[in-house]
Amino acid sequence: MNGLWFIRSKRLRWLIAGLVLAATTIVFIFPMIVAVLWSLVDPAVGWFPPHVLPASLSLANWQALFAVPELSQAFVTSFTVAVLVTALSLALGFPTSYALARRNLKHRRLIELLVLLPLTLPSVVLATGLGSVFIRLGLSQTLLGVVLAQCIVVMPFTIRILTATLSGVPQDLIDAARNLGAAPSAVARKVLLPMVLPGLFAGALLAFVGSLEEFLLSFVVGMPKIQTLPMLLWAYLGGRSSIQTYAAVVSLVLLIPTLAMLFMAERVLKQEHLAAGFGKG
């Protein structure tokens, strides 16, 4: 809290507070409100310029989420894929995190870099290579293909969070439990697990949201048979401009779990988890 210590005047501080709050609201809150308005536009009336507010509101676009086949299908696909990716990336990532955090590894630094490599590669490059490989393997346009592709970009985050959590468990506690006669399985269940549970939860949340939001790899691997919500959003936003209302609904459906996660993360978890997780947008 020392960057602008030279600003002494009380009135100036309030002025800055007002300006910053106004700017933040306009830049980050207004778009959300406008998106909600778009999702509530009555399709029979529309919302055309220069009207600043829609003339009439309805829930028709939200009902479309279940009534329009492509929307409901994409909804089910997205959440199915997200559950599978979460389970798979935790199951595959946990042993690696355990090894990275709590065992003697000769090439620890190298393995850590390897785990983060998928995040430094532009995903369009990965998508091109993967698209070609998956066509060859027959994984193209399959649910399994989409799940595996998403795991590549989701797992680095889960491994990082789990590694941070696992290495945060004090060795003294484990030694104490062992000394007091606890069997290794009991130590794992009664000491390690309760202590890493928040990290597991954070990793699962991050994997779920990461999968829900992933677009490009799913697009290249899954299209046109497997369609997730972001792919549908892309179709609604590009060209087919008449479906701005559906775009709003899909955006909000994808945003609600994400924002819920952000606020939960702010409250429940340490800031480092968040910083570790969101290295890349």
Place this chain on the structure above:
Amino acid sequence: MVAVDLAPSVASAAPTDTERAARRRRRERWINLALLLPGAGFLLVAMIVPLIELLLASLGLFGLGATGKPTLGAYVEVASNVLFTSAFRFSLQIALATTLLSLVVATATAAVLQLDFPGRRLVSALYKIPLVVPSLIAAFLVLTMVGPGGMIARLLQPWGIRWPSLLHDPSGAGIVVVLLWHNVPITILIVSAVAAAIPRSVIDAARTLGAGPIRVFFRVIVPLSSPGISAAALLVFIDAFGTYAIPSLIGPAFPRTISVMMTAEFLLHARWGTASALGVAMIAMTGIVLALYHALLARSRLLSGEAA
């Protein structure tokens, strides 16, 4: 020694201590390998195989529609066709503009956030929203405000002011605006973390020695935060350089970004060769930027070392 082994140790029949130690080491190594294989092993295979495929396909050796004879044809095409060369220029322009602007905006915001003002906590919670918003939704949200028919255009219309259309704008301004909305928060996060780590005493010392606030900012705070600032710049640059969703939606028909050209090559025209050559070129350019970053970092370390 952080190693813990939760498994009970198996009593071995080996007589000598060295033999027992060697066997134990070998067992430890196998356990490590077994632990690493599903996670790190999966990631390794899932990265290496597509990259090899990409390299081979770019040389016409492998892949869909390849003849099997080595050729540099795809690279010649990428280097000579104006569609591709302009794509490289356009992507670089967008990445550089986004990086510079987000550094400026983020540094200013981070400086303001250091100040204790009412509502600061709210602001620092709100500005993190874009961190979790995927770029497609970011494009939608920003366009509902600044796009044609967006809120700003609607609010300005009664005054007869025509808001410039940022959609399909050949300068790439619309893409940069969305990328900024998406990338400024992570930059603020990194820059303020680094700035907060500067000891108060250093600043006080500079002040006592007669430096004014502006001088302190440029001669003390900025140089001391430069590792964080450059890391943030690197992150933003790589993201902006490779972004696909945003330019594919709101970019102009010409020029197009490399990512959009690449995807069109294999999705629309099934030309995996040129798409792969573009991919290899993109990796090479990312590599050059990373190398430049490390060279710059090493040089600044050397300079500060000499000064000390």
